[in-house]
Amino acid sequence: MRIILFGASGMVGQGVLRECLLDPEVEKVLAIGRSSAGYTHTKLRELLRDDLFDLSDIEAELSGYDACFFCLGVSSFGMTEEQYRRITFDLTLAAAQTLAKLNPEMTFIYVSGTGTDSSERGRTMWARVKGKTENALLKLPLHAYMFRPGVIVPLHGIQSRTKSYRLLYVLTGPILPWLYARFPKYVTTTERLGRAMIKAAKEGAPKRILESVDINQL
DSSP states (O other): OEEEEEOTTSHHHHHHHHHHHHOTTOOEEEEEESSOOOOOOTTEEEEEOSOOSOOGGGGGGSOSOSEEEEOOOOOOTTOOHHHHHIIIIIHHHHHHHHHHHHOTTOEEEEEOOTTOOTTSOSSOHHHHHHHHHHHHHHTSSSEEEEEEOSEEEOOTTOOOSSHHHHHHHHHHGGGHHHHHHHOTTTEEEHHHHHHHHHHHHHHOOSSSEEEHHHHHHO
8 A cells, every 4th residue: 555644744644654654554655744754764755845735746756646644734723714724724625636636546534633613614713624624625536534533642752743732741641541541532542543544544434534432443
């Protein structure tokens, strides 16, 4: 299986990349992003670029892939809806539309979040924008799945790039494994998330939108 991965340098992307590199059925990973994930592996090729909105100049390098794991995202804190929509909706759809054209049978897995608003009409800005993004992806000619994790426990030394999140994980670290064991409906791990994405790409999933409990059961 050949995989394109967006956002490999982030906490979720690092976890997904780790599982891809460990999986014997994954033969190649093309990581696309603005910064390096910091891994060296025979399966891995990184393609670093400042402009992720326009992939037209590298389309020849994007054909022949079986799946795309889109783990790229930002916090909405301090952002206007227009700013957040440009990164969350516009950037994601630009990549997905290009890949749908080049690999119409591809599995596309988008990492969204618990609380996403599929109606696109709720009061919470980020949830509306995420819902709009999910709805648009589900209309594309791809095998698209929306992953909505809640709390994600980082394993194997993986850390968030966001300073406030790193501090939060330091403070809550001792109880996170307990939360994962007791509340699988709301909590998952970077390892479980990565494995679930790979399994969905290999075998499909029972539904198009998967919450933490569904992710943990894959």
